[in-house]
Amino acid sequence: MIRILLAGQGGQGVLSAGKMLAESGLWEGKEVSYLPAYGPEMRGGTANCSVIISDEEIASPLCNNPDVLIAMNGPSFHKFAPRVRSGGIVIVNGSLSDCYAGRDDISVYDIAANDIAMQAGDIRSANNVILGALCQITHIVKDKSIINCLNEKFVGKPALMEINARAFELGKAAVESGGER
Amino acid sequence: MAKILLHGTEAICEGAIRNGCRAFFGYPITPQNEVPEYMSVNMPKVGGVFVQAESEVAAINMVYGAAGAGVRAMTSSSSPGISLKQEGISYISCARIPCVIVNVMRAGPGLGGILPAQGDYFQATKGGGHGDYHLIVLAPCSAQEACDLTYLAFDLSDKYRVPAMILADGMIGQIMEPVELPPMRPLSDIPKKDWATDGGYGKDRRVLNSLIIKAEELEPHVNALQKTYDEIAANEQRCEEYMIKDAEIVITAYGTVARICKSAAKTLRKEGIKAGVIRPVTLFPFPSKAYERAAEKAEAFLTVELSLGQMVEDVRLAVNGKKPVSFYGRTGGNVMDEEEIVRAAKSALARAREGK
Amino acid sequence: MAKVFKKTKMLTDAHLHYCPGCTHGIVHRLVAESIEELGLQDKAIGIAPVGCAVFAYDYFNCDMQEAAHGRAPAVATGIKRCLPDRLVFVCQGDGDLASIGMAETVHAAARGENITIIFINNSIYGMTGGQMAPTTLIGQKATTCQNGRDPAVNGYPIRVCELLATLDAPYYIERVSTHDVKHVLAAKKAIKKALRFQAEGRGYSFVEVLVSCPTNWHMKPIEALRFMAEETSKTFPLGVYRDKSEGRE
Numbered sequence: 001m002i003r004i005l006l007a008g009q010g011g012q013g014v015l016s017a018g019k020m021l022a023e024s025g026l027w028e029g030k031e032v033s034y035l036p037a038y039g040p041e042m043r044g045g046t047a048n049c050s051v052i053i054s055d056e057e058i059a060s061p062l063c064n065n066p067d068v069l070i071a072m073n074g075p076s077f078h079k080f081a082p083r084v085r086s087g088g089i090v091i092v093n094g095s096l097s098d099c100y101a102g103r104d105d106i107s108v109y110d111i112a113a114n115d116i117a118m119q120a121g122d123i124r125s126a127n128n129v130i131l132g133a134l135c136q137i138t139h140i141v142k143d144k145s146i147i148n149c150l151n152e153k154f155v156g157k158p159a160l161m162e163i164n165a166r167a168f169e170l171g172k173a174a175v176e177s178g179g180e181r
Numbered sequence: 182m183a184k185i186l187l188h189g190t191e192a193i194c195e196g197a198i199r200n201g202c203r204a205f206f207g208y209p210i211t212p213q214n215e216v217p218e219y220m221s222v223n224m225p226k227v228g229g230v231f232v233q234a235e236s237e238v239a240a241i242n243m244v245y246g247a248a249g250a251g252v253r254a255m256t257s258s259s260s261p262g263i264s265l266k267q268e269g270i271s272y273i274s275c276a277r278i279p280c281v282i283v284n285v286m287r288a289g290p291g292l293g294g295i296l297p298a299q300g301d302y303f304q305a306t307k308g309g310g311h312g313d314y315h316l317i318v319l320a321p322c323s324a325q326e327a328c329d330l331t332y333l334a335f336d337l338s339d340k341y342r343v344p345a346m347i348l349a350d351g352m353i354g355q356i357m358e359p360v361e362l363p364p365m366r367p368l369s370d371i372p373k374k375d376w377a378t379d380g381g382y383g384k385d386r387r388v389l390n391s392l393i394i395k396a397e398e399l400e401p402h403v404n405a406l407q408k409t410y411d412e413i414a415a416n417e418q419r420c421e422e423y424m425i426k427d428a429e430i431v432i433t434a435y436g437t438v439a440r441i442c443k444s445a446a447k448t449l450r451k452e453g454i455k456a457g458v459i460r461p462v463t464l465f466p467f468p469s470k471a472y473e474r475a476a477e478k479a480e481a482f483l484t485v486e487l488s489l490g491q492m493v494e495d496v497r498l499a500v501n502g503k504k505p506v507s508f509y510g511r512t513g514g515n516v517m518d519e520e521e522i523v524r525a526a527k528s529a530l531a532r533a534r535e536g537k
Numbered sequence: 538m539a540k541v542f543k544k545t546k547m548l549t550d551a552h553l554h555y556c557p558g559c560t561h562g563i564v565h566r567l568v569a570e571s572i573e574e575l576g577l578q579d580k581a582i583g584i585a586p587v588g589c590a591v592f593a594y595d596y597f598n599c600d601m602q603e604a605a606h607g608r609a610p611a612v613a614t615g616i617k618r619c620l621p622d623r624l625v626f627v628c629q630g631d632g633d634l635a636s637i638g639m640a641e642t643v644h645a646a647a648r649g650e651n652i653t654i655i656f657i658n659n660s661i662y663g664m665t666g667g668q669m670a671p672t673t674l675i676g677q678k679a680t681t682c683q684n685g686r687d688p689a690v691n692g693y694p695i696r697v698c699e700l701l702a703t704l705d706a707p708y709y710i711e712r713v714s715t716h717d718v719k720h721v722l723a724a725k726k727a728i729k730k731a732l733r734f735q736a737e738g739r740g741y742s743f744v745e746v747l748v749s750c751p752t753n754w755h756m757k758p759i760e761a762l763r764f765m766a767e768e769t770s771k772t773f774p775l776g777v778y779r780d781k782s783e784g785r786e
Contacts, residue, residue, distance in 0.1 A: 060441040
């Protein structure tokens, strides 16, 4: 079982990345749950959601101490990095955040998602860059599953499908080229 | 049928539509707005009726009319809106009109907050409005159950002519999980209602009414209602028992909170404490039998709620003093985590062993 | 001997409970006769309110639902939306319709629900014993304004026809009276028209009927009828406020 907390700002595609992960897990026949945080936060600045992917029945859908944190900006990184379980993983959008967590029992990957997304062709695909990095690091779901889900979502928009696939690949490559700090 | 990823609210709607619900009346309130939104799109697709009412009060009375005319009808709201519906629910109960009411609970009292809570247990299970009556109350813990229990609610409500409530917490409103949808039930498969007011004249006319002004008539009517509740209590108790057989400590909760309790029970077992969970699926009727059985063996009970202690009263009645029953609750929209429950369970067990 | 009058079969044989001299019962008869004359008795579903007409479910010889106080238009909406080919009619008094149920009244009208509302306006709460109503006249006495309605304390009476006529959706709105035979006949015409419009699927129809309440007005029946002619209809002018069939917007 892996518990993933995705956090960022409204409009960064945090919730849709979370759904994409859950969809991909379901597509592979795994148990999944997706729980967005809601409330004033939903309308204000921050957006976050918990995704759990598991081989067995998921009991608690909460993610208070995630195995993986995806932080799309600085405030999310600093708010949630302390909660990551010891030995856990943090993927931080280096374009919008520093990557100093103040603890050495977790692995922090610095992925400049916004810059890479622009390189891929659209800044809005920063979430897909991060999904690429996540798959490369954790192999929680297969690349193919994510790409299939993305293509399903953007069916009829081949240009966007191409950008998303590129962003995903560049995200993976960014891990290889030494994203870990 | 393959599972699809659905929001809890969508699962509720599909459970309703697939079991013949053809009328929905609602009014916006967070955190259940996805229910009326989904119904506004999907009711017309099955030839059903959707009306955004001018208030929760109007919505429940539209349900009264539609369900009274023999159509499977539903309304949905969240805590403050459910308070507004209570008058209508009391009338519907007295007139014995089956229908389904969804409450995606938020934190109260008053306007409160919009985050998850379970503070409406008393209101849902003990009557809620005025007079001697009960609802059938079902508490889903997952998107799948949100669908299945809503489906079931229509059948139970029709069978007993008692309105049914889906009592969900805010997390059910937001969670997305894989759901296997039941097949669409043909309307012809739903038993006819020989009491419905659908246009009968003269000797065929029927009346749906909650005014029974003569004491000698009202008492037998209320007694008949109570007899139905007794039957429901005898036939319809439902709960999930999780690792109960050898449990030293029984943790009990309903809805999504029960899932956190299950995680806590697993952790406790890893630490050598035999913990189990009883999760009531029906809150009315309360599954007392399961507690009576568990009280024979377990050393202690811990009730966990997103309230200051409501279901715990029913747990204590069911355990009937045989074993100590402790309580742990959070309010305001805060949800306890696994560790809090683990600590509370250990302390409940320790207190029981010290005989406190 | 030729039979010149017979009771409509749309009324049951139950005894009306209305006080002597009250004209409310006449309105029930007009509604029942109209339904029968239109041949719609097999399709009729009525809604009884809370107030003097609370027992209407015993009087109309068709399917009836008894609604909570003020909620009859919502109940009617629920029925009519599900069974659009039925004739759904609502009887409501002034407290039910214009006070506690004003929201339901206005919104059912604004949605243009294809239902017929028969609004009994007697300017008083009859069933509960003569308290002030939203339609109590200025200066008229009630048990909760014993020196007469004072606008400074109690505000002004609400003219519902005029209010609903500000909305776009209603198809037909008329105010009629029952203070003499001529007006009773006119009332019948209006009620029948309203029901016919519904049967033709034209939309929301609303008939306000002025009714006397000798008991709570503390008048003899004849005096009460005279009061209606001279006073009540001054505050509540009779007439057609909307008739889209005649292009009256």
